[in-house]
Amino acid sequence: MNYELNITFFKIATLTYLFAMVFYLGYLAFRSQAVGKIASGITYLGFLCHTASIGTRWWESYQIGAGMGHVPITNLFESMSLGAWTIVLIYIIVEWRYKNRTFGAFVMPVAFLAMTYIFVAPDVSKDIEPLVPALKSYWLYIHVLTSFLGYAAFAVSFGVSLMYLIINTVRKDSLYGFWTACLGALTVIVLAIVADWATLPDIQGKHMLEATFRNPSVGVQVLSWAVYAVILFLMYVFGIKLKSALGKFQTSSDMLDEVGYKTIAMGFPLLTVGIITGAVWANKAWGTYWGWDPKETWSLITWFVYAAYLHARLTRGWSGGRAAVLSVFGFFSVIFTYLGVNLLLSGLHSYGSTGGQIDKTAIPFLLIFAAFFAVYVGVCWVIDSSSRKSAGNQAVSEK
Amino acid sequence: MAEQKDTGTKTPVDRPQAAKTARGPFKSVWNVFSSLKLTVVLLIILALVSIIGTIVAQDDPMKNMDMLVNMFGQAKAPEVLKLMVAMGLTNMYHSWWFVFLLMMLSLNIAVCTIERLPRVIHMVMKKQEPLTDATIRNMALRKEMKIKGDMDTVAGKAAAAMKAMGYSPNEYRAEGEIQYFAEKGKFSRLGVYIAHISVLIIFAGALIGSFWGYKGYAQITEGHTIDSIGLTGKPLLLHVGPEMPLPFQVRCDKFQLKLYQGTDMPSAYLSTLTVIDNGNNVLTKTIRVNDPLEYKGIRFFQSSYGIAPQEASMTIRAIAKGPVFSVHDYTLKRGEKTTLEGSNITMTVSDFSPDVVIGPNNQLMGRSDKYRGSAAAILDFSAGGKPVEQAIILNQDPSSQPKNVPFTFSITGYNGPYYTGLQVTHDPGVDIVWLGCTMLVLGILIAFFLFHKRVWVRVVRSSEKGQLVLTAAGSINKNRSVFEGEFKRFLEKLETRHEKS
Numbered sequence: 089m090n091y092e093l094n095i096t097f098f099k100i101a102t103l104t105y106l107f108a109m110v111f112y113l114g115y116l117a118f119r120s121q122a123v124g125k126i127a128s129g130i131t132y133l134g135f136l137c138h139t140a141s142i143g144t145r146w147w148e149s150y151q152i153g154a155g156m157g158h159v160p161i162t163n164l165f166e167s168m169s170l171g172a173w174t175i176v177l178i179y180i181i182v183e184w185r186y187k188n189r190t191f192g193a194f195v196m197p198v199a200f201l202a203m204t205y206i207f208v209a210p211d212v213s214k215d216i217e218p219l220v221p222a223l224k225s226y227w228l229y230i231h232v233l234t235s236f237l238g239y240a241a242f243a244v245s246f247g248v249s250l251m252y253l254i255i256n257t258v259r260k261d262s263l264y265g266f267w268t269a270c271l272g273a274l275t276v277i278v279l280a281i282v283a284d285w286a287t288l289p290d291i292q293g294k295h296m297l298e299a300t301f302r303n304p305s306v307g308v309q310v311l312s313w314a315v316y317a318v319i320l321f322l323m324y325v326f327g328i329k330l331k332s333a334l335g336k337f338q339t340s341s342d343m344l345d346e347v348g349y350k351t352i353a354m355g356f357p358l359l360t361v362g363i364i365t366g367a368v369w370a371n372k373a374w375g376t377y378w379g380w381d382p383k384e385t386w387s388l389i390t391w392f393v394y395a396a397y398l399h400a401r402l403t404r405g406w407s408g409g410r411a412a413v414l415s416v417f418g419f420f421s422v423i424f425t426y427l428g429v430n431l432l433l434s435g436l437h438s439y440g441s442t443g444g445q446i447d448k449t450a451i452p453f454l455l456i457f458a459a460f461f462a463v464y465v466g467v468c469w470v471i472d473s474s475s476r477k478s479a480g481n482q483a484v485s486e487k
Numbered sequence: 488m489a490e491q492k493d494t495g496t497k498t499p500v501d502r503p504q505a506a507k508t509a510r511g512p513f514k515s516v517w518n519v520f521s522s523l524k525l526t527v528v529l530l531i532i533l534a535l536v537s538i539i540g541t542i543v544a545q546d547d548p549m550k551n552m553d554m555l556v557n558m559f560g561q562a563k564a565p566e567v568l569k570l571m572v573a574m575g576l577t578n579m580y581h582s583w584w585f586v587f588l589l590m591m592l593s594l595n596i597a598v599c600t601i602e603r604l605p606r607v608i609h610m611v612m613k614k615q616e617p618l619t620d621a622t623i624r625n626m627a628l629r630k631e632m633k634i635k636g637d638m639d640t641v642a643g644k645a646a647a648a649m650k651a652m653g654y655s656p657n658e659y660r661a662e663g664e665i666q667y668f669a670e671k672g673k674f675s676r677l678g679v680y681i682a683h684i685s686v687l688i689i690f691a692g693a694l695i696g697s698f699w700g701y702k703g704y705a706q707i708t709e710g711h712t713i714d715s716i717g718l719t720g721k722p723l724l725l726h727v728g729p730e731m732p733l734p735f736q737v738r739c740d741k742f743q744l745k746l747y748q749g750t751d752m753p754s755a756y757l758s759t760l761t762v763i764d765n766g767n768n769v770l771t772k773t774i775r776v777n778d779p780l781e782y783k784g785i786r787f788f789q790s791s792y793g794i795a796p797q798e799a800s801m802t803i804r805a806i807a808k809g810p811v812f813s814v815h816d817y818t819l820k821r822g823e824k825t826t827l828e829g830s831n832i833t834m835t836v837s838d839f840s841p842d843v844v845i846g847p848n849n850q851l852m853g854r855s856d857k858y859r860g861s862a863a864a865i866l867d868f869s870a871g872g873k874p875v876e877q878a879i880i881l882n883q884d885p886s887s888q889p890k891n892v893p894f895t896f897s898i899t900g901y902n903g904p905y906y907t908g909l910q911v912t913h914d915p916g917v918d919i920v921w922l923g924c925t926m927l928v929l930g931i932l933i934a935f936f937l938f939h940k941r942v943w944v945r946v947v948r949s950s951e952k953g954q955l956v957l958t959a960a961g962s963i964n965k966n967r968s969v970f971e972g973e974f975k976r977f978l979e980k981l982e983t984r985h986e987k988s
Contacts, residue, residue: 155747155754218747221755225777346968357931364924373777375788375912376702377920378693380580382541392534396527403523421534429541451542 091148094160095214097141098169102203104134105176109200112192116333124189131196135176142173149216156218161232164430165214168206170232171426172199174240178351182244186347190337194247197274205281209296227369235362235387239422241355242394245348246419249412252344256409257331259476260324263409265468268323269461270416271330275323276316301453313456320464345407348415356394363387386425393418428454520598529592536588540579543571551577593690596683604680611673617659617666618943618960626943626960627967628974634955634985638665638946641955641985645944648980652973654942668943676964678933681926688923695916698724703731703911705787707739708795709904712763716911734783736763740771742792742905756789758907784913791908793856794841794901797821801839801864802900803880808893816899832870832892839864841901843881851879858901868892939964942977957981 111127114120142160150157160166179195206212253267283299296302300312366384367377378384397414400406406414519525544550551571555564568577575582616622623629634641642665649656654669702720707713715732740759747754755775762770762782772780780787800820805827807813815828824835842855843863851863862882868875868889878889880896888895942961949956959978963970 153748218750218752218754221753221776224755224775227777353935357928357935360931361928364928367924368921369777371917372779373788374790375779375786375910375914377917380540380545385537385541385580389534389537392530392537396530396534399523399530400527404527 091151091216094141094145094148097137097144098203098207101134101138101141102200102207104130104137105172105196105200105203108134108192109196112189112196115189116193116337119336127192128183128189131176131180131192135173135180138169138173138176142169145216152216156216158219159229160216161229162219162223163217164212165206167232167236168202171236171239172202174236175199175202175243178237178240178244182248182347182351186343188339188343190334190339191244191247191251194251195244197278198243198247201278201281208281208284222373225369225372227365227372231362231365231369234358234365238355238358238362239426241351241358242415242419242422245351245355245415248344248351249348249415251334251339252341252348252412253409253416254327254331254334255339255344256341257328259472260328260468261472262465262469263413264327264472265324265465266413266416268327268468269320269464271327272316272320272323272464273457273461276319279315279319280312297453301457302450313460316457316460320460324464324468341408345411348412349401349407352394352397352415352418356391356398359387359391359394363391383425383429386421386429390418390421390425393421517598520594521602522595523599525595526592526599529588529595533588533592536579536585539576543576543579545580546578548577589690593687596686600680600683607676607680611676615657615668615670615941617668618945618958623945623958623960626962628962628971629958629960630978632957632959632982632985633949634957635953636955636985638948638955641957642667642944642946644984645946645957645959645981648977648984649942649944651980652942652977656944663948664945666943666945668941670939670941672937673939675933675937676939678930678935678937680930682930682934685923685926685930688926689920690923692916692919692921692923695919696914697916698722700912700914700916701725701727701731704790705737705909705911706906707737707760707909708798708906709739709742712736712738733785734764735769737761737787738763739907742907744792744905756792756907758789758792758909760787760907784915786912788910788912789907790910792905793908794858794903795906796856799839799841799901799903801836801841801862801898802902803834803836803864803866804897804899805834805894806896808895818900818902820903827892827894830893832868832875832894835867835869837865837867837877839898839901845881845883851881862898862901864896864898866896938966938970940970940973942974944981 108127108130111123111130115124115127145160145166146157149160161170175195176199179191179199182191183189207214250267250270253263257264257267280297280300284297287299298304299308301309303309303312363384366387370379370384371377393414397406397411397418400414401411544554548568551568552564555567558564559567571577575584579585618626646656646658646667649667649669654671656667656669659666659668699722700720701718701722703716703718705713705716713733714736715730718727718729718731721727738761740761741757742759743755743757744753745755745757746752757773757775759771759773760780761768762780764782770780770782774780774787774789776789779789798820800818800823802816802818804814804816807829811829813829817825817827817834819825819836821836821838824833826833839862840851840853841858841862842853843851843861844854846852854861860882864880865877866880866889867877868891876889876891878892878896879887880898881887882898885897940961940963943959945958945960947956947958948954959974959981961970961974961977
């Protein structure tokens with residue numbers, strides 16, 4: 089007998105999130121309350137299916153027998169599913185609390201992307217696996233749950249901060265460069281994952297993004313980088329349209345700034361508890377509460393970034409754009425802590441890892457990818473400051 | 488901390504006033520460390536340099552060499568590795584410069600705390616003052632109403648409204664004036680400092696652990712007893728050799744490997760250990776991963792297992808080539824001999840290994856101590872006391888057979904008592920670290936989610952006869968938007984009480 093009810097629910101939830109995303113985008117485009125309500129309704133439905141997926145997976149693990157039953161949070165597939173679930177949960181709370189549906193278009197794609205990625209990713213098993221002896225501890229549940237709620241709060245802060253940056257765009261300056269680069273990079277990654285998906289039959293045993301950026305063929309690689317450059321250019325040209333579409337909602341930027349801060353104020357204690365419970369557990373399992381394992385180190389790096397955010401904000405008066413940029417960087421660090429460490433580095437949190445070795449082509453790829461991002465933001469800044477200078481000169485010469 | 492708005496933004500309080508006027512070299516160093524700009528810079532530097540240690544393998548020269556040969560080629564790699572070692576990159580989190588950064592952060596926290604805590608304690612200890620005409624103007628939240636009536640009744644109703652909101656009001660009376668005022672959660676102002684001091688406590692606990700704590704490793708075969716361990720992490724302040732004697736003995740009574748029913752996946756590793764102190768069995772416990780044994784501050788963790796190599800035996804199957812077909816299994820330890828059934832040939836097992844692979848130059852290499860069908864054995868054959876032949880039997884290679892012996896050999900088993908591999912640690916600082924962690928979480932929760940709220944109601948006689956002026960005021964140290972709602976509800980309560988009369 090196959091225990092696959094949970095996978096069916098998972099598929100339905102993923103599809104529902106896709107529809108929710110489309111309706112939220114439609115809500116942004118047409119500003120129709122009815123469309124917004126449908127989007128929320130679909131989100132609730134998807135969340136229910138997702139909850140059912142996790143619940144049935146839990147139940148099914150006990151049906152297998154042989155002492156295999158456990159809460160489904162112990163391999164990469166299960167943890168990613170839980171991650172998307174917590175993001176949607178926190179999003180629903182924020183939507184309800186602030187009576188605002190415009191964030192949906194930014195948060196739902198993250199949930200949809202997480203679910204799709206984990207469903208199609210190579211080398212990720214979707215089977216219910218028995219717990220290895222090291223994971224048999226009640227600390228597992230406390231550690232994973234607090235860490236994930238923290239990650240989810242940071243994810244919502246990320247979405248809201250991006251929106252803050254978009255709405256507060258006045259000129260095509262470096263901040264404009266920053267948010268269009270973020271959206272551009274996200275778009276490129278989505279397309280690359282879709283390309284991986286399109287070549288699904290022979291994807292087994294390959295790296296992520298092997299269909300594009302990390303293709304054995306140099307021509308495909310060059311083409312991929314060219315597409316990345318083109319997408320950044322398109323973002324530069326059309327980003328301003330997105331800004332005016334969003335601007336029509338007259339969402340208060342003070343409110344966005346506040347939600348961006350409050351979600352971090354929620355996530356930071358959760359991350360702290362997540363790190364500490366991890367240390368307590370490590371001390372119980374290996375007798376060392378801190379071993380500078382890559383996962384531990386990256387969680388500390390994330391903690392440092394958000395601690396810097398809180399200090400800059402609470403005592404140095406950083407708010408608005410600068411705080412939003414820091415929040416976005418914080419979330420990059422979260423993503424790397426959660427996924428990058430498992431997929432690229434080796435260490436003790438080896439669930440879903442690609443083996444004990446550092447994935448050699450991944451690091452150059454990441455560096456070049458980040459370099460594109462940085463060069464693009466730099467170019468935006470140069471264009472903006474030189475155009476302002478010439479505008480100033482013109483004004484002077486006209487006088 | 489001083490007043491903060493609900494969004495967490497506020498006017499910078501980076502440098503307290505007292506420090507600005509200070510002079511002299513000590514004072515200028517002090518000023519650097521009392522700066523919150525330094526905190527933000529240090530946090531970001533720490534975040535960035537920590538990344539290096541997650542890419543460069545720590546304490547693993549082989550892995551780093553592999554990576555460097557890939558990047559720089561065979562010739563330059565040793566040079567680069569030497570440079571990396573000199574810079575402390577291969578043991579980064581214990582390098583002098585990383586420890587220096589952590590010390591800077593600790594100093595920064597300590598100085599900031601010393602600078603600001605006395606003022607905050609003063610603020611917390613200070614009794615709430617009644618409002619005066621001067622202070623009333625500074626109140627962010629205030630409302631004035633004109634009311635007719637008796638002064639005591641009006642003020643009494645205000646006090647009742649305060650009580651209804653969960654405050655316990657103090658009374659102040661002066662000529663033509665009554666005030667009620669109350670505050671809640673003033674100790675929440677200390678939350679920030681609890682959080683910061685806790686970081687110092689965690690560092691202190693970690694230091695104590697590295698000064699006097701140690702890590703080690705022990706392998707105990709079932710039925711055997713140990714009284715010392717091999718050290719992998721030495722205490723910084725104690726002189727010890729690579730072997731460290733234990734103040735007691737530990738015996739392994741039994742090791743068990745449990746599998747999930749019907750699979751070959753392990754579900755538990757169990758070691759039954761007995762502590763022998765002064766010749767007495769004082770403690771027996773079955774440990775498993777996540778459930779260690781602790782005695783006299785020394786803890787034993789389940790870490791690995793295997794068949795004890797010295798006492799292991801191998802089962803060798805001999806199949807007679809003819810004329811009579813026969814199969815016999817012989818289970819022998821190293822050095823043991825037996826006569827092969829149906830012949831006068833003596834077989835001696837001179838050595839064996841449970842897991843052997845054939846290396847790049849055709850040499851045999853032991854891979855692990857787990858039996859998984861790739862075993863090897865060296866067999867010596869003799870007849871009538873005269874050596875006949877030596878043969879190496881490889882399970883993966885059926886052609887590895889003796890030529891002058893009429894039997895075909897294969898290895899069918901590897902048995903013996905188990906040993907259990909234990910991680911041993913002693914860390915006298917760990918409880919201090921947990922104290923710091925608890926304080927950190929409490930401090931952060933208090934700092935973010937509890938507030939110092941104050942309310943006042945002042946009733947004064949107006950210049951118009953029989954007319955009273957009631958002023959309600961409130962303040963909060965942060966999160967004003969929440970308090971605004973509470974203050975509005977308070978005003979509504981005040982108004983309805985007066986309307987009723």
